[in-house]
Amino acid sequence: MQESAPLQQELERLRREIHYHNYRYHVLDAPLISDAEYDRLMERLKAIEADHPEWITPDSPTQRAGSAPLDRFVKVRHPAPILSLANAFDANGVRAWMERIIKVDERARTANFVVEPKIDGLTVVLTYRNGVFVQGATRGDGEVGEDITANLRTVKALPLRIPVNSDGPRVPDDFVVRGEAFITLQDFDALNRRLQDAGEKTYLNPRNTAAGSLRQLDPALTASRPLTLYVYQIVAADGPTPATQWELLQYLKALGFPVAGEISLQPDLEAAIAACQAIGEKRDTLAYEVDGTVIKINDLNLAAELGFVGKDPRGAIAFKFPAREVTTRLNGIGVNVGRTGVLTPYAILEPVEIGGVVVKQATLHNFDYIAEKDIRVGDRVMLKRAGDVIPYVIGPVTDARTGQEWPYQPPETCPACDQPVEHFEGEVAWYCVNAACPAQLVRNLEHFVSRGAMNIDGMGIKIVEQLAREGLVRDVADIYTLRRDDLLKLEGFAVKKVDNLLQAIENSRQQPLARLINALGIRGVGEVMAADLTAHYSDLDSLGRASADELQQIEGVGPNIAAAIVDWFAREQNQRLLAKLKAAGVWPSVAASAAASAGSQPLKNLVFVVTGMLPGFSRDGIKEYIQANGGKVTDSVSKKTSYLVVGEAPGSKLEKARELGVPILDEAALRKLVEG
Ligand code: IVH
DSSP, rough: OOHHHHHHHHHHHHHHHHHHHHHHHTTOOOOOOOOHHHHHHHHHHHHHHHHHHGGTTTTTTGGSSOOOOOSSSSSEEOOOOOOEEEOOOOOHHHHHHHHHHHHHOOGGOOOOEEEEEEEEEEEEEEEETTTEEEEEEEETTSSEEBBBBHHTTTOTTTBBBBBTTTSOOOOOOOEEEEEEEOOOHHHHHHHHHHHHHTOOOOOOOOHHHHHHTTTSHHHHHHHHHHHEEEEEEEESSSOOOOOOHHHHHHHHHHHOOOOOOTEEEEHHHHHHEEEEEEEHTTTTGGGSSSEEEEEEEBBBBHHHHHHHHHHEEEEEEEEEEEOEEEEEEEEEEEEEEEETTTTEEEEEEEEEEEETTTEEEEEOOOHHHHHHTOOOEEEEEEEOOOOOOOOEEEEGGGOOSSSSSSSSOSSSSTTTTBBBBEOTTSSHHHHETTTTTTHHHHHHHHHHHSSSTTOOOTOOOOOOOOOOOOOOOSSGGGGGGOOOHHTSSSOOOOOOOOOOHHHHHHOOOOOHHHHHHTTTTOOOOOHHHHHHTTTTTTSHHHHHHOOOHTTTTTTTTTTTHHHHHHHHHHHHHHHHHHHHHHTTTTTOOHHHHHHHHHHOOOTTEEEEEEEBBOTTTHHHHHHHHHHHHOEEOOSOOOTTEEEEOOOBBBTTTHHHHHTTTOOOOOOOHHHHHHOO
């Protein structure tokens, strides 16, 4: 066994190096060597261990791969209770906490605080003996948890030995830390995409995935999940540890543990509250899901002396953010008919509060989505409402099924007009193609009169609905034959209102051809496409005569749009509509519209990002407006962004733009930029 000494030294050196490079990669996100070099070190270590299995220790980097499945989890008692936190839901709740603790100990009045993100993951308790990771457990009831050591060993950010750096601080022989295991949003999305591509079931959210991955019996499966970790507390140690939370976090970092980047030390409570709010505002841009922040009294002795209320230490409080995900019962599935006849299923929900509003309905995207996610009526479903996203159903909570749920059958006829629905090649959507469908009429009218189309001022959704309901308009052409007398009979229509409306209708007759084409609402033909078409067709007669092949010669017109245009003109109702428009004198030709459409491109070379809802545009409309004027629209704010266009309820893009110093425009300022 004389030769084994140098080999054992090499083995030890390899392990040290691999641990270090692993730390650089998974904790610091700053690798020093390439993946190939890392693999080479690992291969060499594996080769030595294969020859000398007796040398394999649990803290060897090779032991992360995932050992044999367990048949059950063993219970483990924590060395000290794993406590929870009291909650506050706003700044006043935090101030009330402060008042309570000042009554217990006056010193709290002058305390400083550490603010940390409250990561939405699974609490883990990690035990190190002589610097080696020997046990990992779940929180359980706070006294006794489950031994998930084998699973946790697969988490690459978890140091198997501390300190990771040989020149790191000394660590007590018995050392127990607490942290949160989680999955980043990016890794979660990638995982779900992979599962979806493989035809497997996707996960609902990062938290459930992290918890499920750690609390299952096969470590090899855990190893395939992109789990990571942040630590924030020392639960027990048989030697000296830092006296303040801030120093403690720095100490844990120096040992090689991953610590959240969003931590800060604040001089007083108001500053701490502001720091929490700042994290709240950044919530959408963080790499991981947070459900709040935690404010901790920095002085750990004072915090300990403050004691507990039940299981909650007085020395810290959770500042919770509004929930963005809730579960509720799916009572039914309804179907909306859009302007273009597209049928969109929506969830009819047991009303539930989320992010401060009561939600009764949520989108289900399309019928394929319902089938893919296996969403059944009667299911308990997970609902999400984040940032400026409208509420949507993420999927069913299958564990909550009782057998009383039933699969959903998409309708074969339009729920509004009972005509058979149709499906177009290459699209997931189902359509009602009946132009006289009453559900479509209102939406068609709404689009026809909108700013990017015929721009009939004062004709909002209420009036459109009223006109349709009273039978005064049965298609968009009827707008031009509305009579003053009829309008005056309507509820809420005074002389002035009627005259203004009629004047606005009159003015709209002058709109150029491109706007009229857009106003017709042909599937796939928006403002930009409409303008492109007017470069080739001088009026609706010539466009209506175009064949699909001919249309496809135009840049940007693919087979689907070409087919949609031909199909639109081939329909009898639409031909009737065109005849009515012509008879009403609403028949612009390109000579008249050339000036408008071939105008200058005031937004040329400018890059725009849009956030929030603008009063005068739909989401697509604003995009088309910018593009039609020569600008470019991108999704995220960067240094290359020329302007951020901001509407109501802007998202995190606004914050980002401010950070980068990107100029901000509202709708009026944008229009000014275009109109000069
Ligand atoms: S401190 C006595 N800090 O939030 C210490 N908790 O409701 C109590 N959590 O179960 C916990 N991030 O799982 C603390 N930076 C953080 C946290 C954090 C997430 C979780 C933890 C706990 C829950 C408290």
